Amino acid sequence: MARRTALPAAALAGALLVPLALGGCGLTSGSPMVDDVGPGSIGRGRPLKGADLTVTSKNFSENIILGQIMGLAFRAAGATVLDRTNIQGSFGAREAVKSGGADAMYEYTGTAWITYLGHDKPIPDPAAQWRAVAEADARNGITWLPPAALNNTYALALSRAKERKYRTKTLSDVARLSKRDPSAVTLCVESEFAARNDGLPGMAKAYGMTIPAARIRKMDGGIVYTQVSGGGSCTFGEVFTTDGRIKAMNLAVMEDDKHFFPNYNAAPEINSKAMKKYPAIKAVLDPITAKLTDDVARELNARVDVEGRDPHVVAKEWLVDEGFITEG
Known part of the structure; x- marks a missing residue:
């Protein structure tokens, strides 16, 4: 299913929605994350201390939030982080990770399988879909970490x-x-x-x-x-x-009880050279990804798209509330 590669960032739905304010996110040249955050349940011992990592995302709310979550997790684990989230279009963010212009982002398995890897038919089983994407993309210099239950289909x-x-x-x-x-x-x-x-x-x-x-x-x-x-x-x-x-x-x-629609599970997509250089990335991200569900995504997306809050603040609050990182 060649689904749209980017969802609208904040499609207005009558008076309920307010304009989305992205603050400092999304500068093409990037901006450093300077948050005073530290380890919680992830990042103990600062395993990414000394690492310089660039995170990116597409230009719709959910993916920007996920990019901010990733960047803040790296920051809490000791890395110096450059924020290049909110890149126009899926291909721009994807190519940034592939080329090494960025080190990591959250991508969707169905988008990778169909849009980037050129397959016509999705794989119904979400785990099998992720494995197929991970195996194929390894040849492109991209490493996929385990997927979230979050399925944006x-x-x-x-x-x-x-x-x-x-x-x-x-x-x-x-x-x-x-x-x-x-x-x-x-x-x-x-x-x-x-x-x-x-x-x-x-x-x-x-x-x-x-x-x-x-x-x-x-x-x-x-x-x-x-x-x-x-x-x-x-x-x-x-x-x-x-x-x-x-x-x-x-x-x-309504439940898709015949599993007609493709799986679009979010998963960290890492430049393989960065992954080899900083293998601790996996231990930092895996517990966070495991907590990302459809319900969590709806709640976080609503804070941005409905309440008009900054994705960076929303991401930090969630990480702190879940105990993944500490602030101050």
Whole structure:
């Protein structure tokens, strides 16, 4: 599935969302992380003392937050860290890691497999997908560390009131509802999702959904959330599983029980030369990655996209609250 390689950083959804302020993040030349942070449960003994590491990210909220988490973890473990997060487009950040212009970032397994490595079909099992990406990218001078449960993929969602009314929990339930009561199912989706075989047409075929074209409404992704959350025109809407608006708008996400959509698990992607030089990177990042779930991502994304907070501050607060690092 050749999914969009970058999500909108803060697509506005009515009055709920406020402009995203990125502060000092994302300067092309980079800016040093000067935070006074130290080891908590990670980084004890400062195993990266003396290391000079550059972190990067793509230019959407979740990936910027993950880049800030990575940089702060390196800083707490003793490294001097250059912040080059918020690079325009996926390929720019990817090439920075590949070429050595940056040392590390959080990337998504599905994006690497399909967009960078050129495969047409995703691997349904998330662990197998990660292994295939890691093996293939080793030839490109990139080392992949173990993935997070965080899986930023497509889904359908609806309001809690409609979930109670229609009693749908899975996409198979949506398919049954579309046959039992066709008038109950109206979809709000982006135009791209509506046209792609790995989007709505493929999903409808895989699940046997019967949804007339007249009941499919195409719109900007940000508007989908508002149309689904309240008294809008759609029963179900296309969402991304880790979007902060899911929590903020109290939406119910339908389980992809046939595993149609590809896996986009976040995992640290490290320049192999940097990994060889500083093998302690793995011990620093593995416990953090293991804590990253869809629920955690939704919460952190909401703090940025809904509350308008700085990704760097959000990342630091989470690391401190979880006990990974200490401040001051």
